[in-house]
Amino acid sequence: MAHAPIHPVVQQVTDRIAARSEHTRRAYLDRTEAAKGDGPARANMGCSNLAHGFAAISGTDRQSVKGLVRPGVAIVSAYNDMLSAHKPYAEFPDWLKDAARAAGGVAQFAGGVPAMCDGITQGRTGMELSLFSRDVIAMATGVALSHEMFDGALLLGICDKIVPGLLIGGLSFGHLPTMLVPAGPMASGLPNSEKSRIRQLFAEGKATRDDLLEAESASYHSPGTCTFYGTANSNQLVVEMMGLHLPGASFVAPGTPLRKALTEEAARRVVQATRDENAASIGEIVDERAVVNGVVSLLATGGSTNHTMHLVAIAAAAGIELTWDDFADLSAVVPLLASVYPNGSADINHFTAAGGVQTLVGELLDAGLVHPDVHTVAGHGLDRYRQQPFLENDELVWRDGPRHSLDTDVLRSVAEPFAPDGGLRVLDGNLGRSVIKVSAVKPENRNVTAPARVFDDQHQFTTAFQAGELDHDVVVVVRNQGPQANGMPELHGLSPGLGVLLDRGHQVALVTDGRMSGASGKTPAAIQVTPEATSGGPLAKLQDGDIVRLDSDHGTLEVLVPDDELASRHPASGATSGQFGTGRELFAAFRRTVGRADQGASVFPPLEPQPSPSDVSA
Structure with a gap:
């Protein structure tokens, strides 16, 4: 379909990111291309190596791995049963394995990554491990994928540092078709404005601890992601806008038939992508245009400031240099279209009911504020993300989402925004x-x-x-x-x-x-x-x-x-x-080597361009 011309500032920022990243991006893509192979990745393994890879499985999956015919898919999960957002992942591996098997592949649980909650550690010494957990998760993802048994990957994570860590780790295996698999938000609880009021009363000594605990537990009350628009839900929206979720997958509630159908479809799509020469790998999807689309969606919705570090670090993992000046220049021309707590009284479920990601994508595309011509896990082009999923006779289908907001107190058009800039x-x-x-x-x-x-x-x-x-x-x-x-x-x-x-x-x-x-x-x-x-x-x-x-x-x-x-x-x-206590002594090396906040606050060194094979031979 025809698209609006890209806003000149959006294009200028994209062009300068590409120019400053030319050498590091080229080096990254060269490494990604060199990692590709013909047939299942495990086909070149020695017999002893391969035998270790299927010793623990049985049945048709064992024969599939042994037979070197069916593609292998890695499941990397941040499941634990303490955190509400990650509790739903308990059931996902079995769903994914069944769906991959039916699609002609074999999925194995390749590894787990840690998932800590900033809500639990808030004000506690454990919070001093939180940011570093992102890079631990990236390394753990790398360990899970390092067995070279896999032709694709499914990354299961939701919150704060977890999605950025999974992405950074996944981008080290940029040749793999990879999809992130969300789990969805909990139902709406106590309104955020009331929760905030009780917190202030408690700070003044005008509410008791019992009052505060009752308010907090009425806000955070069941499996699923917290419903305010913090880093967890910013992760989901940004990742979908970057084309790494199935269209409309971000904010479907856990425990619903649609959530299960989307999870199963993720496995099928990754298996199919391993056989499709035209399917984009994660390293190809996360290019300069996708990074800019992610930043624009963050700004248009008033998302988490944590992403001024996380997106910089994610981009660097793909050989792309993103700076705070890029954020600022885009913010000056991207209007604020959403009013979700803490930028308003609504929560993420109200945002979804107002039209959600589909309406937002349409507004940004029609205004030329995002790049339409991008790779995604759903195919080529961002237009697919105007659509939302439904179950029709137990079959998963996508239909066009609302073209206009269904609640202008929560979501607005580019013509009538909450503010003229991203804030x-x-x-x-x-x-x-x-x-x-x-x-x-x-x-x-x-x-x-x-x-x-x-x-x-x-x-x-x-x-x-x-x-x-x-x-x-x-x-x-x-x-x-x-x-x-x-x-x-x-x-x-x-x-x-x-x-x-x-x-x-x-x-x-x-x-x-x-x-x-x-x-x-x-x-x-x-x-x-x-x-x-x-x-x-x-x-x-x-x-x-x-x-x-x-x-x-x-x-x-x-x-x-x-x-x-x-x-x-x-x-x-x-x-x-x-320095010591709550595991902090284990992170002394991280504190010594971590980079500046404006460079992603990462413990990983900046990517340096490497000579191509032709340069070496010359």
Whole structure:
């Protein structure tokens, strides 16, 4: 079908990403092409190697693996039965194996990856492992696929660091047809606005712990993904927009016949792709256009700021260099089309009922804000993602989704957006570089100039707040929270107290080298400041009472101290907590080697172009 011309800024950003990535992307694709082979991957194995690969299975699957005829599909899963989002995966391997077998392939459970919950570890020392778990998951995915038994892969994961980790690991095997398999959100519970209200009352001492626990358990109440628009649901939307889910798969509830049908179809599609010379591998799907489409969808929906690191790291795994400037320039021209908590009162189920991904894709395609001519697991072109799945006489079919929003309080058109831009901005100044999400911040609260109050961890802030020391205009600075310091924990424990101060009429902002992620709320927060304090960043030189100016409109973050005075100050030591206990000692090597936030906060070295075989022979 005919498509609208690509918006000039979207095209310019895509072109410059491709230009700066030319050599690393070419090297990646050369490696991917070299890894391809004829026939099942295991066909070139020695007999002893192969025998180990089917020793544990029986029946027709054993004969299929032994016979070197049927394609093998790896299942890599983040299942555990403690986390609501991943509990539904318990049943998926059997479904996938049955469907793969019926399609003429054989699926094996190749490996599990860890899945930790930031909701459980919030404010606890375990949170200091959270960001690093992404790269552990990538490595675990690599281990699962390293047996070279497989011609395709199914990656099962939902939340925060898990989907990015699976993608980074999967992209190391970029020659494989690969699909991500979601599990879906839980039913809507207590409205998010009410949950937030109870949290603030508790922070003020006006609600009991029993009140708070009742509210939280009414919000998070059953198997499935949490329904607010944090990193988990941002993962699902971005991955679908990048063409790595089946169309419409992201937000179908667990425990439904449609969820099972989509899961089984994923296995069938991957088996079919292993036999189709025209089917794109994961390394071919994740190109510059798909990366830009992912960023645009994140911005159009007010998604998680964690993706300013995760998408950078994912792109790097495919040989593509994505920068924060690319995010900022795209944000300036991509309107905000969704209002989902924390950017509104609706949850992800309300977004789906309003038209969801299908309507969003249509709006972005028709406005020329995303690239239509891309590879996807559903075939060529993003138009397939205008469609939504249904069961018709027990058969899975796709029909065109709503062309227009069914609830303009939740989802709007490009012609009448909630805001003219995506609300994600990059701040620069003498305190370093950071990102800020203003889509949930009222315009009158987006620019703050006030005295700093400096803390070295979030618990110091809580103590000062409870003592009434912050009841005035203030820029709260929480430093030594970056990846080198302690693994860059999320700092959502600050949100209720900051919200109380804001509601009391004060100018309030947060500045931190830590994270706030997808639940960043109504207080302006300059987060992921880089360079971080621990590595000598300017935050280490801030003092209580310094006047800090956060200007979202002009993209600046600065301390109003003369340059010579700031340069003459000795950085504060700021002892970090992330050394021992709760497994933190196991990650010392990660803290020493992790990169900057604006480079993906990754422990993996940047991809370097490698000489082609012809260059070596010459």
